[in-house]
Amino acid sequence: xxxxIVSYGAYIPKFRIKVEDxxxxxxxDADILSxxxxxxxxxxxxxxxxxxxxxxxxxxxxxSRHNIDAKRIGAVYTGSESxxxxxxxxxxxxxxxxxxxxxxxxxxxxxxxxxxxxAMQACMGLVGSGMVDLGMAIGADxxxxxxxxxxxxxxxxxxxxxxxxxxESEMIAVIEDTYSFTTDTPDxxxxxxxxxxxxxxxxxxxxGYFKHVTGAxxxxxxxxxxxPSDYDYAVFHQPNGKFPSxxxxxxxxxxxxxxxxxxxxxxxxxxxxxxxxxxxATLDQAKPGDRIFATAFGSGAGGDAFxxxxxxxxxxxxxxxxxxxxxxxxxxxMDYAMYxxxxxxxxxx
Amino acid sequence: MSVARFWRKQINRYNxxxxxxxxxxxxxxxxxxxxxxxxxxxxxxxxxxxxxxxxVTYTIIHTAAEGFEMxxxxxxxxxxxxxxxxxxxQVVCDPKEVSIGMRVxxxxxxxxxxxxxxxxxxxxxxxxxxxxx
Numbered sequence: 001x002x003x004x005i006v007s008y009g010a011y012i013p014k015f016r017i018k019v020e021d022x023x024x025x026x027x028x029d030a031d032i033l034s035x036x037x038x039x040x041x042x043x044x045x046x047x048x049x050x051x052x053x054x055x056x057x058x059x060x061x062x063x064s065r066h067n068i069d070a071k072r073i074g075a076v077y078t079g080s081e082s083x084x085x086x087x088x089x090x091x092x093x094x095x096x097x098x099x100x101x102x103x104x105x106x107x108x109x110x111x112x113x114x115x116x117x118x119a120m121q122a123c124m125g126l127v128g129s130g131m132v133d134l135g136m137a138i139g140a141d142x143x144x145x146x147x148x149x150x151x152x153x154x155x156x157x158x159x160x161x162x163x164x165x166x167x168e169s170e171m172i173a174v175i176e177d178t179y180s181f182t183t184d185t186p187d188x189x190x191x192x193x194x195x196x197x198x199x200x201x202x203x204x205x206x207x208g209y210f211k212h213v214t215g216a217x218x219x220x221x222x223x224x225x226x227x228p229s230d231y232d233y234a235v236f237h238q239p240n241g242k243f244p245s246x247x248x249x250x251x252x253x254x255x256x257x258x259x260x261x262x263x264x265x266x267x268x269x270x271x272x273x274x275x276x277x278x279x280x281a282t283l284d285q286a287k288p289g290d291r292i293f294a295t296a297f298g299s300g301a302g303g304d305a306f307x308x309x310x311x312x313x314x315x316x317x318x319x320x321x322x323x324x325x326x327x328x329x330x331x332x333x334m335d336y337a338m339y340x341x342x343x344x345x346x347x348x349x
Numbered sequence: 350m351s352v353a354r355f356w357r358k359q360i361n362r363y364n365x366x367x368x369x370x371x372x373x374x375x376x377x378x379x380x381x382x383x384x385x386x387x388x389x390x391x392x393x394x395x396x397x398x399x400x401x402x403x404x405v406t407y408t409i410i411h412t413a414a415e416g417f418e419m420x421x422x423x424x425x426x427x428x429x430x431x432x433x434x435x436x437x438x439q440v441v442c443d444p445k446e447v448s449i450g451m452r453v454x455x456x457x458x459x460x461x462x463x464x465x466x467x468x469x470x471x472x473x474x475x476x477x478x479x480x481x482x
Contacts, residue, residue, distance in 0.1 A: 014480070046441065046458075047419055047420050048420070048441065048459040048474070049458065049459070050459060050469075052469075053456075053457050053458050053459060053471065056457040056471075057456070057457055060457070096360065096363055097364065097457055097471075099364065341419060346419075348418060348419070
């Protein structure tokens with residue numbers, strides 16, 4: 001049974017902070033940082049936004065884009081590394097808010113930045129086997145970066161929801177295949193009760209990101225018998241602009257192929273939403289028949305690769321909800337003091 | 350607020366779900382079990398409101414209650430839904446943007462929380478209609 005994306009929805013808070021405003025506080029050179037990271041600004045959540053509110057907004061956008069009857073959704077899985085509760089699912093809040101309850105299964109996923117694509121694969125299994133009619137997979141985060149840490153320049157907020165189904169007549173993109181590459185690699189973690197994650201610095205690069213993204217991407221192309229030139233677009237997890245650009249080149253994809261999905265320079269790293277946001281931005285402008293290659297990466301570590309084929313249905317539903325570029329327009333900029341307040345870095349006595 | 354008290358009206362806060370009296374065609378939010386106009390002749394049904402409305406009047410809170418200090422100054426408004434009911438809600442935007450008669454639409458936000466250990470309360474707030482968030 002074929003499976004595919006029936007609808008999608010994205011959400012990005014309207015606030016931004018520029019890299020130069022963060023660099024000023026810590027005495028870093030903003031020009032060197034922006035050039036090195038290929039990130040110029042990042043999104044910041046409002047004072048009353050968290051992963052649950054972002055996930056709900058993304059989920060509602062996906063439901064309304066294709067006018068989905070939410071009661072058909074038999075599974076809601078939310079991937080995040082910033083779930084508001086340590087124990088108490090984000091996914092039940094989402095399911096209740098979109099009125100999909102009570103006849104469904106729900107759970108929260110965690111796998112650093114690829115928890116959302118792991119949720120997509122779980123939904124593929126459920127709809128592919130016929131256990132549920134539609135499944136919803138969400139990647140959403142209000143990413144944490146410790147004050148002064150390198151992560152603070154990129155850790156952003158946003159979320160994306162995909163509704164996965166098994167009826168080809170409803171699909172806007174067929175998921176041709178998926179392949180995962182997973183090892184126990186401690187390149188990034190956050191211990192129970194700790195407010196900010198720790199990471200292995202440069203160790204997150206070669207043995208983490210590049211090994212697992214190339215492992216998953218090459219594994220999928222080998223499995224399917226495809227090559228980079230078979231695809232119109234490609235999306236790779238974007239913790240910064242440099243890593244996906246470099247891994248695309250390593251794999252044989254061109255700058256033009258990754259351009260529509262490379263939203264990180266003006267958004268930052270939305271962690272569980274990162275690769276999924278790139279896929280959404282690519283779907284926003286893909287034409288029927290286009291093929292999209294995507295690989296998410298999650299520290300810890302693993303890569304999930306996907307091959308999509310866009311269908312004629314995309315033209316019917318694309319404009320029915322805000323596109324990623326619409327959500328990036330007209331940001332409200334804030335200085336570091338307001339950013340610190342929004343991110344809970346200022347504590348009242 | 351106790352966990353059970355919030356939970357009982359949770360679906361009404363997540364989505365603007367109130368009631369409608371089929372006898373006199375009046376909409377209510379928060380929901381009413383009995384129509385105050387028709388009394389025993391009333392015929393109440395659940396009703397999901399479309400969501401959009403307008404600001405009837407508002408005030409700007411500068412001295413916030415405990416738990417809301419970080420959000421001050423913020424706008425608290427009486428919202429009138431397109432179907433008629435009025436209720437109080439926060440309007441999330443720069444307080445200088447709020448005006449009487451301004452069109453607003455609902456968004457899903459945190460309404461509050463019981464300290465660091467207690468429950469987080471989610472529900473509907475409003476933003477200016479021309480605000481994409």
